[in-house]
Amino acid sequence: MKILKISTFAPEGVFHGFGTRDFTLKELEEEFRSYRILQLKQVHSTKILVEKGGEGDGLISRKRGTVLVIKTADCMPIFLAHRDGEVIAALHGGWRGLCNGIIPAAVKMLQEMGFSPSELEAALGPSIGPCCYEVGEEVFECFRRNNLLFLGRGKNLDLPSTAELQLKELGIGKIHSLPLCTRCHPWLFYSYRRGDRNARMFSFLGLLEIK
Numbered sequence: 695m696k697i698l699k700i701s702t703f704a705p706e707g708v709f710h711g712f713g714t715r716d717f718t719l720k721e722l723e724e725e726f727r728s729y730r731i732l733q734l735k736q737v738h739s740t741k742i743l744v745e746k747g748g749e750g751d752g753l754i755s756r757k758r759g760t761v762l763v764i765k766t767a768d769c770m771p772i773f774l775a776h777r778d779g780e781v782i783a784a785l786h787g788g789w790r791g792l793c794n795g796i797i798p799a800a801v802k803m804l805q806e807m808g809f810s811p812s813e814l815e816a817a818l819g820p821s822i823g824p825c826c827y828e829v830g831e832e833v834f835e836c837f838r839r840n841n842l843l844f845l846g847r848g849k850n851l852d853l854p855s856t857a858e859l860q861l862k863e864l865g866i867g868k869i870h871s872l873p874l875c876t877r878c879h880p881w882l883f884y885s886y887r888r889g890d891r892n893a894r895m896f897s898f899l900g901l902l903e904i905k
């Protein structure tokens with residue numbers, strides 16, 4: 695299987711997919727060759743770019759015929775879309791991004807563009823799960839410093855629950871998720887923790903050319 699989707703995450707005029715290890719960037723570019731494809735040089739920051747690619751960890755677009763791409767191998771692709779397809783945002787969610795506030799940063803930018811959180815839907819893609827994500831002192835420390843709950847099991851961080859809690863606290867209308875652990879499913883996903891140091895999976899969120 696090349697692409698996983700959440701069938702309930704279907705705002706009008708919006709499409710998405712979470713690429714498995716069998717879906718290459720070349721295939722993505724081929725599939726959307728008539729689209730404007732925005733990509734990032736991801737650096738675990740909270741920087742979000744609007745209508746352009748570049749260095750950062752989030753993308754926002756309001757233009758039809760645009761595809762936003764997030765690369766992961768344990769981190770979480772996080773998608774936001776307006777319920778009527780007015781705007782989309784795609785985020786790279788690792789512990790640094792979640793701890794330093796990439797989700798509230800994106801929601802704030804969307805609010806400043808005129809979109810209320812209650813009109814937005816979120817979709818959380820596959821990531822490393824609480825079963826496999828033991829983290830070190832610097833991660834606890836970062837959550838403590840930012841006054842955030844460390845959700846997990848013992849020393850294991852629960853990335854999906856952390857993202858979901860933040861989205862709920864911000865008042866996002868609907869939250870959909872695909873809670874599959876990338877490390878537990880080697881036939882589906884690459885996993886940095888399992889030893890895939892350079893390979894990445896490609897997830898996409900787009901606005902159809904014609905609504």
Ligand SMILES: [Zn+2]
Nearest residue numbers: 825826875878
């Ligand atoms: Zn696992």
